[in-house]
Amino acid sequence: MQQIPIQNIYYLLCYAWDKLDESDIVDVKAIGTTELIDLFAKILINCTSRLLKRGLDRDYIENEYIINGVKGKLDLSASVKKNTFPSNKTICQYDEFDYDILHNQILKMTISKLLRAKNLDKELKDELHRLFIKMPPISEIQIRNSHFKQVRLHRNNYNYEFVLKVCQIINENLFIDESSGKYKFKDFLQEEKAMARLFESFVRNFYKIEQSEFLVKKENIKWKLVSEKETDLLMLPIMPTDISLISSSRKIIIDTKYYKEAFKARYSQSQDKINSNHLYQLFSYLMNQESNIETTKNCEGILLYPAVGGDFRFSYTYENHRIRVLSINLDQDWFNIKRDLLEIISGE
Known part of the structure; x- marks a missing residue:
């Protein structure tokens, strides 16, 4: 099958994902490229820019630290095992309000992978890099399809739904080119x-x-x-x-x-x-x-x-x-x- 125009692919996705109200994220009439990877990079750029302006989502994450005194939940067995008491320290677990949550990890890692993709338009790559360095410290993960099912969306973070669908389709179609070590984007229209x-x-x-x-x-x-x-x-x-x-x-x-x-x-x-x-x-x-x-x-x-x-x-x-x-x-x-x-x- 011959190629469907880029602009029409975008509308297909917006209808299929029931996100027609977000179709203005990208001005498809202004898109000059015929490369799918450029289309998805542009969507990702615009979505991420919006999220950064509004403020990325945060949630409480339980972390474990060696501290002076006690804070949160004392992990007695770990403190004894590591013999922290003689130095007046304990191992405690307590919650912190942090950006290092699954949907931000997926977003940042997808941008990181696109930055290592072959044939991505240079201007788009530069835009992605500027966004990447603006993002707060977030853990790198090996993205799997199951991660997208684990994200819990609600009224406070519903604006992640569209960008996560874009991240999923990007990750499903990027693969490592063994000859160069860079990512290549396969033509999902042939799937x-x-x-x-x-x-x-x-x-x-x-x-x-x-x-x-x-x-x-x-x-x-x-x-x-x-x-x-x-x-x-x-x-x-x-x-x-x-x-x-x-x-x-x-x-x-x-x-x-x-x-x-x-x-x-x-x-x-x-x-x-x-x-x-x-x-x-x-x-x-x-x-x-x-x-x-x-x-x-x-x-x-x-x-x-x-x-x-x-x-x-x-x-x-x-x-x-x-x-x-x-x-x-x-x-x-x-x-x-x-x-x-x-x-x-x-x-x-």
Whole structure:
């Protein structure tokens, strides 16, 4: 798949992360680069600058010190073991209000890694370095994916949520180049599983934000299979939709697909065909969701693919169900992407 413009990638992320209200962090129209690493560095710079102006988050951290007298909690066994009493000292544990907490450690370490990345724009690297030296003493850690789940966000530090998502995507895509010892940023757009999740979240949140006719949700559809044994029914797999749009008069099931090739070639012929597995899956959703509710009997199904450049639109009917196979061209002005996505569900 060809490259999606940098500006559109930024909007994809803002919608997917449900952070459209923070999209003004970066003026994407002013971005001249086509390098993903530069985009994420710019986001990180702007987010970190905001945090430093507001003041980095702090919390109480329990530390252990050898001190004169007693402060906080006396660690008697450690004091005896290290024989501190003859010198009138003790080992005590007490809390200090400090910046050295997990989300600041992730932020500072991510900046440190970017400073060692190849092909990062020099001006951006200089900006990152200036921010890095402004940050207070914070421990270096080896960032793992589990760290992002451990951060506890609340109303006093919610402004870290967006920058932590940026830090996570940076860390997931930076790797050491053994020949130079520097970090390289891989093209995460080629990671089909990650981009499939991103594209699905983008489309779902886009419809949650940009229209008011439909309730937007993921839906677990039950199989219309019967069995005398309850244990047999428990063996049936879950059938969750990517996106279900439900109103009083219409229902639409959208199944999003992110593949480098939207069509799977049949090499024995000169033409390509719609991926049969994708069509079977959508068809199964439509058949099994039917109930005595009228909107389920007329439920529409859409297979939606991202595309760069060429568009395609195919339309079919099965009984009362309208089935469409569509692409959304991500290589166009964002206004047109928004227009096309809303047109898909307009009912015209």
